[in-house]
Amino acid sequence: MFIRMLLLLPLLALTTTSSGAARAAQSQGPRVIEISAERFEFWPSEITVAEGEEVELRLRSDDTIHGFRIIGTGTNLAIPKRGKGFATTRFIGAVPGRYTFECNRMCGAGHNFMRGVLIVRPSSRGTGP
Amino acid sequence: MTGLYRARRNGRVLVGWLTVVALLGRGPALAQQSDPEAGFPSTGPLSGYMEFHFNKADGEDGILDFHRFVLLLSHSFSSKIRFVGELEVEHAFVEGLEEAGELELEQAYVDFLLSRRLNVRAGMLLMPIGIINERHEPPVFNGVERPFVDTVIVPTTWFDVGAGIHGELGRGLRYRAYVVAPLNSLEFNAEEGIRGGRQKGSEDNVRNFAFTARTEYLGLRHLTLGASVWSGESNFATPRLAPSVTVGELDARYRRDRLELRGEFAQVHIGDAARLNDSIGRAVGVSPNIASALRGFYGEAAYRVWNAGAPRDLVAFFRYENFDTQFRMPAGFLPLKEFDRDAWVTGVTYYPDPDVAVKADYIYLRNQSGIFANRHLVNVGLGWWF
Numbered sequence: 479m480f481i482r483m484l485l486l487l488p489l490l491a492l493t494t495t496s497s498g499a500a501r502a503a504q505s506q507g508p509r510v511i512e513i514s515a516e517r518f519e520f521w522p523s524e525i526t527v528a529e530g531e532e533v534e535l536r537l538r539s540d541d542t543i544h545g546f547r548i549i550g551t552g553t554n555l556a557i558p559k560r561g562k563g564f565a566t567t568r569f570i571g572a573v574p575g576r577y578t579f580e581c582n583r584m585c586g587a588g589h590n591f592m593r594g595v596l597i598v599r600p601s602s603r604g605t606g607p
Numbered sequence: 608m609t610g611l612y613r614a615r616r617n618g619r620v621l622v623g624w625l626t627v628v629a630l631l632g633r634g635p636a637l638a639q640q641s642d643p644e645a646g647f648p649s650t651g652p653l654s655g656y657m658e659f660h661f662n663k664a665d666g667e668d669g670i671l672d673f674h675r676f677v678l679l680l681s682h683s684f685s686s687k688i689r690f691v692g693e694l695e696v697e698h699a700f701v702e703g704l705e706e707a708g709e710l711e712l713e714q715a716y717v718d719f720l721l722s723r724r725l726n727v728r729a730g731m732l733l734m735p736i737g738i739i740n741e742r743h744e745p746p747v748f749n750g751v752e753r754p755f756v757d758t759v760i761v762p763t764t765w766f767d768v769g770a771g772i773h774g775e776l777g778r779g780l781r782y783r784a785y786v787v788a789p790l791n792s793l794e795f796n797a798e799e800g801i802r803g804g805r806q807k808g809s810e811d812n813v814r815n816f817a818f819t820a821r822t823e824y825l826g827l828r829h830l831t832l833g834a835s836v837w838s839g840e841s842n843f844a845t846p847r848l849a850p851s852v853t854v855g856e857l858d859a860r861y862r863r864d865r866l867e868l869r870g871e872f873a874q875v876h877i878g879d880a881a882r883l884n885d886s887i888g889r890a891v892g893v894s895p896n897i898a899s900a901l902r903g904f905y906g907e908a909a910y911r912v913w914n915a916g917a918p919r920d921l922v923a924f925f926r927y928e929n930f931d932t933q934f935r936m937p938a939g940f941l942p943l944k945e946f947d948r949d950a951w952v953t954g955v956t957y958y959p960d961p962d963v964a965v966k967a968d969y970i971y972l973r974n975q976s977g978i979f980a981n982r983h984l985v986n987v988g989l990g991w992w993f
Contacts, residue, residue: 517742519825524777540862541746542962542992549686559961561916578723584654584681586744586992587733590689590718591773591781 508532508568515557515581516540518588525594527571529601538564545583548596556583571598654679658745658990660752665983673699674988677713687720695764712808713766722774728785729770731808735783735821736835737761738858738871745990746964749909749924749956752986755948756930760873760903761856762802768811769819779826789817792841792850792883797896797943800932801852801875804841814843817852831860845886851878865911867922874934875901881937899937903930909956920958927951945976954986962992 511533514521527533537546537557546565547554557565581592655678663669676699680692692715698708716730733741739748739757743764748754757763771785788811790804806812817839824832837854858871877883880899888894909924928950933942954968970984 517744517747519831521825521828523775523779523825539961559917561920561961576723584679584691586654586742586747587679587693587714588741589681590691590720591783593723593775595723 508534510534510536513537513546514540515544515546515592517542517586518581518592520579520581520592520594523594524597526597526599527569528599529571529574532568532570534566534568536564536566542585543583544581544585544592546579547582548577548579550577553579554582569596574598574600654681654993656744656990656992658988660986660988662751663985679714689718689720691716691718711764711766713764724774724776725772726774727770727772728783730768731766732769732771732785732787734765734767734787734819734837735785736765736819736837736854737763737856737873738833738860738869739763740765744992745966745988746956746958746962746992749907749922749966750926750952750954750968750986751966751988754871754905754907754926754952755928755950756871756873756903756905759799759802759932760875760901760930761854762800762805765805766808767806768808769816779824781823781825782820784818784820786816787819787839788813789815789839789843790841790852791844792848792852792877793844793887795877795883795895795897797898798932798946800898800901801854801877804852812843814846815840829861829863833858845883848882848886849879850883852876853878865914867907867909867911869907869909870905872904873902877901881939884937884940894940896933896936896940896943898933898935898940898942900935901930901932902934903928905929917961918959920961922956922958923954924956925951925953943976945974945979947975949973964988964990966990 509531511525513535515537516539539557539560541560543559544557545554546557548569553567553569555565555567575598577596577598579594579596581589585592656675657677658675659671659673661669661671675695675697677693677695682690684690693713695711695713696708697711701708701710712731714731714733716728716732719727721727735741737757739753740761740763742748743753753763767788769785769787771783773783775781788806788808790801791806791812792804794803795801796803817837819835819837821833821835835856839852841850841852842848853876854873856871856873859869861868877897877899880897884894884897905926905928907924907926909922911920911922913919913921930949931947933944933946936942950973951971952968954966957965959965966988968986970986972982972984974981
């Protein structure tokens with residue numbers, strides 16, 4: 479029983495978050511944030527979402543392939559080269575805080591400068607880490 | 608029935624749990640902390656860029672030159688401690704005591720990524736001066752060769768050993784500030800200014816340290832503004848003199864839709880230039896005629912005339928450059944006007960792939976001497992990044 483509950487716990491947590499988001503999606507869909515990547519910057523490099531908000535990040539490159547990794551989450555994807563489409567991922571601001579994102583594919587001499595931050599603002603309820 | 612029901616229910620739970628794992632990896636990124644090392648490649652793949660050129664000046668034989676073969680290596684000791692190295696072979700062939708080519712360690716540093724605002728970097732560093740020095744991959748700039756201003760006023764590729772800090776203060780304001788080795792003033796000259804004075808991290812003399820810094824503002828969409836400074840005493844080879852060097856630089860880039868505009872202004876001040884000329888003149892018999900100020904600027908407009916995505920991707924550009932390595936002379940010295948130059952550069956960059964650039968340009972290079980002929984140059988090049 480205990481093991482079953484342990485298995486169910488993350489599912490319930492996600493379902494709760496997702497069902498809220500799903501209801502929002504059914505009505506208007508998640509907010510889409512366009513991010514452009516270019517040696518050696520993301521624009522915008524600072525993105526703010528509300529706690530519990532789900533956003534769709536749409537990433538497009540203006541030059542070569544870049545990586546997009548949000549440190550501390552499972553997000554890790556490649557942004558295709560200029561003119562080859564875009565990559566998307568969704569981000570749910572479940573826990574307030576600052577989440578650094580970065581290019582994790584070597585893109586030139588200034589590669590390590592290519593970073594940004596996702597800020598999850600706590601809701602008025604004041605829940606946070 | 609009950610057992611079958613439980614098995615099915617347990618199966619659904621397991622599938623649900625696996626779905627969570629899959630979603631965390633590929634779907635919505637939940638804002639919750641997990642292992643910060645997850646998904647981070649410990650060693651990056653080998654990267655690099657190469658470019659070879661055909662250069663033809665009027666009245667001279669053409670030259671085919673494999674100008675640069677550069678390999679970039681990276682390694683992450685952890686997500687917060689990273690190494691980047693850049694090893695370059697210039698002009699394809701290196702031979703001792705010859706001017707044939709160069710094997711250069713242009714970058715080899717370790718980054719300690721502490722926070723968004725403050726990070727520490729140490730090793731062989733690129734000086735953060737101007738548009739090109741830190742952004743010199745062939746597909747990034749127009750023209751077969753780098754701009755003249757970024758060659759003789761800002762001596763790209765300008766690198767040396769040092770340490771410092773870098774970060775982003777928020778709202779698109781970035782900075783980097785390093786303490787680095789100084790220049791060797793004995794190697795300055797009239798034609799190329801301070802270029803010969805780079806110690807390049809090879810048993811650098813650091814009687815005095817130099818300081819360099821750059822701020823960039825990226826807070827407005829499509830626009831990047833930059834300001835750089837380099838300042839240091841270059842007197843270790845001439846201890847009785849005080850040939851301080853200060854480089855100030857401003858630049859801007861604007862890109863929107865098919866249009867890209869670039870501009871850069873750079874000025875170099877060399878202190879005690881008169882005594883430096885006298886000192887070198889006495890040592891070698893000829894005064895190098897080093898100026899007390901060098902100045903250069905350029906403006907470039909580029910338009911993507913074919914914008915259907917590679918391989919239907921063509922940029923046409925025009926650039927005007929003005930650069931004078933004899934801009935101001937110390938008392939008692941006259942400027943050599945052949946080094947007061949300007950250049951009209953026009954050409955195209957074709958991208959069969961976003962990382963491959965086929966370039967062609969024409970340059971009208973004029974000088975103010977009235978004795979030395981102006982030059983017409985045609986260049987064709989192929990460069991790539993991987």
